């Protein structure tokens with residue numbers, strides 16, 4: 017590993033130039049840097065905090081880098097929790113805010129560091145000095161250190177300049193840095209799309225060739241990264257970039273047949289997710305996986321047209337697609353369970369009358385399943401009728417809802433239904449809507 021100590025490019029940037037004031041940092045983070053500095057250690061706000069402030073965005077959180085070891089951090093903050101194995105860290109809690117405090121890390125080859133045959137770093141707990149810590153970080157824009165005590169920025173990698181240029185550049189030799197940790201390729205896509213940056217050509221160029229290194233990353237870590245990629249408000253551009261950089265196929269080989277032009281349902285699901293994030297509405301990975309895996313589910317259903325009830329076919333196909341396409345990225349069971357629930361409710365929308373329809377309306381997942389039905393219309397325009405009805409039945413008052421579902425307001429006196437043979441073949445057509453909802 018290259019020795020970067022005695023970095024010649026160090027620059028201290030004053031407040032008058034960068035404009036980040038102490039007051040832009042959270043009180044909790046300031047308490048940590050103040051207390052550590054008072055105890056004689058170096059302590060700075062590092063990583064995404066200063067970066068986002070310079071880009072005029074609200075930072076998600078403020079991480080601290082310090083010369084104190086985790087044990088020394090705990091002497092200053094006895095309630096700090098020491099966590100992590102791959103990287104040891106201290107967490108200091110202030111009410112609901114948790115401040116992550118990481119000891120400066122070095123790049124030397126001795127100490128508690130473990131590297132796989134491929135060059136991938138498995139564990140990295142070699143402590144180092146401040147300059148080494150800046151240089152072991154991934155991108156130059158992520159390596160700035162902000163000192164709240166004098167409001168200066170400490171820049172070892174020319175990151176300040178790159179932020180001005182909106183340029184995403186890996187520190188050091190790109191191929192070597194991707195080999196050490198292939199997840200940096202995903203991080204490159206995340207920062208490019210989330211922060212609207214241009215990837216420097218030397219940082220950009222090796223990605224396609226090295227994309228398949230991702231398959232060696234533990235599947236649970238890839239899920240974490242994938243969720244950060246997809247839940248950050250830029251799922252659609254991120255998906256397109258992942259495909260363009262050939263990373264998508266390393267995550268989910270074969271899941272989507274032509275990912276360059278994905279099915280409309282997938283595109284709309286990703287765009288809706290972004291819209292919801294912008295509106296501060298909740299988004300759930302289970303819903304997103306329901307959409308991403310839906311095309312594969314459809315193929316599986318077509319290839320397995322057994323003479324079984326539709327619900328059994330669905331359950332079987334769902335198991336198959338989740339086991340087939342989650343070798344590289346592990347999908348947490350609570351997400352796949354939600355996806356299956358959403359799928360299994362889809363056939364139930366075909367029945368708009370009687371107790372079953374009423375029961376569907378009361379299901380815990382009704383809203384998610386209904387939102388999914390809305391997505392399906394992009395590929396199945398014949399669903400429009402049914403969607404109108406299900407939209408309306410949610411909006412109307414109790415009395416009218418009963419009338420829509422049971423034909424009149426009192427279920428007790430429900431008329432025996434006529435069963436017609438057209439029922440299965442023409443979902444939605446067999447139950448005439450009340451006159452008031454037939455206008456559209």
Ligand code: ATP
Nearest residue numbers: 062063064065076079152153154158159197199200
């Ligand atoms: P976000 O705002 O999304 O949290 P972030 O830059 O803070 O972005 P984190 O994953 O929280 O990202 O990481 C904090 C910092 O740790 C990064 O800014 C970077 O300096 C360093 N870092 C994180 N992951 C890596 C990595 N794989 N290789 C090198 N440095 C990393």
Ligand code: MG
Nearest residue numbers: 063064077079
């Ligand atoms: Mg962060």
